[in-house]
Structure formats: structure tokens, C-alpha cells
Amino acid sequence: MQMASTPTTGDRFRQLIRSLTGISLPPSKVQMIDQRLRRRVVEYGLPDTEAYLEKLLAGELPQDELPRVIDLITTNTTSFFRESEHFDFLTGHILPDRLAKARAEGRKRFKLWSAASSEGAEAFTAAMVLEEARRKGAGFDYAILGTDISARMLERATAAIYADEQLTTVPRDLVTRYFLRADDPSMAGKARIVPELRARTRFRHLNLMDKSYAVDRDVDVIFLRNVLIYFDATDKEQVVDRLAGHIAKGGYLLVGHAESMIVRHPLLRQVKPTIFQKC
Missing domain, CATH: 1.10.155 (Chemotaxis Receptor Methyltransferase Cher; domain 1)
Incomplete structure (x- = not known):
């Protein structure tokens, strides 16, 4: 034996x-x-x-x-406009689809959840592209929630201050429009997200392993990218199931490119390799 x-x-x-x-x-x-x-x-x-x-x-x-x-x-690395095709799909397809649905139901607020927000680059990228859509005439309000397990990353996200090298993936016109620089020497080589975007984006602690999430259940789109690959099969299934409960009918879940084959849920249909819509 x-x-x-x-x-x-x-x-x-x-x-x-x-x-x-x-x-x-x-x-x-x-x-x-x-x-x-x-x-x-x-x-x-x-x-x-x-x-x-x-x-x-x-x-x-x-x-x-x-x-x-x-x-x-x-703590995992992140960057602005990472997997940028997701943000193209957000403004080109998800937003018009969800706004049409919202108008039919008499509501205007678009809700986006960055479920593993790290230091906030994903959430603020979404804020920039949604604000650009508003500037181009789309009449809607929006709110963004970023959650993460790391208290240190949440502090950085809330501060919304980023080094110049982190902004290299942000289009130049958006850097000019959505980042501020200060005369303070301690801010040399750094910039801060403008107050207008910070006011629409909040961050709080959340562990995806918790049995329930204190998050609205009518979220239009959830970003959960490059996180599930670190979980085992059972935990992946349970996290996706819990997240599905917070997506509005017709809303979307976006995952990372290495995670397309991971998402299996009876209420989620795949519309693109990394994009799923709630039935």
C-alpha cells in the first residue's frame, strides 16, 4: 500500500x-x-x-x-486599450443594441462592469470610448464599476494617476482630452484621468470566489478578461454562472482571447469568439 x-x-x-x-x-x-x-x-x-x-x-x-x-x-498586468477590438465592438455593436433596448424600456443609463479591474486601465478605457460616443451625439448616461481583489490596485485605480509610458497605447487625441497634467514636480511624467470620467467610474473590492456579488443585476456588459485562465474547471463554471446572474437579458460578457472555449452556460450564446450574449 x-x-x-x-x-x-x-x-x-x-x-x-x-x-x-x-x-x-x-x-x-x-x-x-x-x-x-x-x-x-x-x-x-x-x-x-x-x-x-x-x-x-x-x-x-x-x-x-x-x-x-x-x-x-x-496582481496582474493590464494596459489601456488592451485587446482593442473589444472596445470597437462595444461602441459599434453593444452600445447601439443596448441603447435601443433601453429606450424601448424607458431607461437611459448604460452599465458596464470591469470585474477584474486591476489598476483601472480597462474601466477607464471603457469610459473614454463611451464618452466619445456621447460626444458624437449618442444620447445616454453611463456608469462604470471596477472591482478587484487587490486593495493596492484599487487604490491606484481610484487615484487614476498613470505614468506616461502607460499612455502609449492611448490615441493621442484621447490623451489630450481625457488626461490632466499638474505643475507639481511629484507629478512629472504622470497624468490623471479627468474628473468627468472619474465621476462616472467607481472602484470597490470584490473576490470572484465569493458566493454572491453585491452588484446590480441589470448590467449591460461585463468585462472579465484574462482571469478565468487562472481558475480550475469547477471555479470557472461557478464564476461564469454567478456573473450571468448580473447581466441584463440581451447583455454581454466579454472574456480574453485565451478563454473563448471556457465559457459554457445555458443562458449565454457565443456571438463572436470572445463575446457572449445573455439569452
Whole structure:
């Protein structure tokens, strides 16, 4: 009879992260984990990452240490106008479709949810393209919600301040129209989203592994891009099911290009490889 091997410290840590966030970290991510936690190891004067994780798992570190670790482990990169064809589809198809529906129902507000908003680039990209549609004569109001598990990313998103190198993917005319620069030397090489867009875009904490979401159930479009690839099959299915409950009938779910084959839900029909509409 073969005895089951005892989980290593790394195994137990990865299991904890998966249970709390849904993110699966294979053993091949050991180096990434080590790099992201190195400063915490040094902060506590410990010899290596394993010693740090042992103390974390044993509850021997301050209570706010685990949220800090989750923040470091789950932070993903993002950029303005990433997968730009989604924003073309948003203004060219989703917006006119949903506005026609809204007018028939006597409402004007268009609701968009960036469900893994990171530092806000996706949400503010949507704000820019929706505001451009308004400037061109589309009569509607809109509200954008950005949610993320990372408190640090949410602070950045709320501040809405971005380095110049982050703006290289934003069309020049939109940079001029929607970003402000200050004379303060501390703001050199940085710009801030204009108040008009910040007023329409709010950010708050949300863990996609929660059993329910405190979000409206008549959202016109949800962006959930390049997130599901980190979850296992069961968690992917459950997250999509919960999100579907927050999409208005006829509304849309947009996922990343690596996630087209992941979405399987009886209420969602695929209209393009990465775009699904609620029946």
C-alpha cells in the first residue's frame, strides 16, 4: 500500500491561495512566488521564502499579512486599450443594441462592469470610448464599476494617476482630452484621468470566489478578461454562472482571447469568439 506524501509548505500555500482566490498556482510558479514575496521575507528578517510561508501558514504573522500576500500574488498586468477590438465592438455593436433596448424600456443609463479591474486601465478605457460616443451625439448616461481583489490596485485605480509610458497605447487625441497634467514636480511624467470620467467610474473590492456579488443585476456588459485562465474547471463554471446572474437579458460578457472555449452556460450564446450574449 502506497502512503500519501505529506504536502510541502509550498503545496499548502498554493492550496490556501486557491481556496481564497480561485487562482491555481502550479509548482512551476515557485520562482514567481519567491520573487513577489522576497521583500516580505526581508521585512521579517527570515532566511528564505519557505520560512516566511511556514510562519504565515501557522498564523504567526500579523493579521494583515495574508491580505498583503494575496495582493502581491494576484496582481496582474493590464494596459489601456488592451485587446482593442473589444472596445470597437462595444461602441459599434453593444452600445447601439443596448441603447435601443433601453429606450424601448424607458431607461437611459448604460452599465458596464470591469470585474477584474486591476489598476483601472480597462474601466477607464471603457469610459473614454463611451464618452466619445456621447460626444458624437449618442444620447445616454453611463456608469462604470471596477472591482478587484487587490486593495493596492484599487487604490491606484481610484487615484487614476498613470505614468506616461502607460499612455502609449492611448490615441493621442484621447490623451489630450481625457488626461490632466499638474505643475507639481511629484507629478512629472504622470497624468490623471479627468474628473468627468472619474465621476462616472467607481472602484470597490470584490473576490470572484465569493458566493454572491453585491452588484446590480441589470448590467449591460461585463468585462472579465484574462482571469478565468487562472481558475480550475469547477471555479470557472461557478464564476461564469454567478456573473450571468448580473447581466441584463440581451447583455454581454466579454472574456480574453485565451478563454473563448471556457465559457459554457445555458443562458449565454457565443456571438463572436470572445463575446457572449445573455439569452
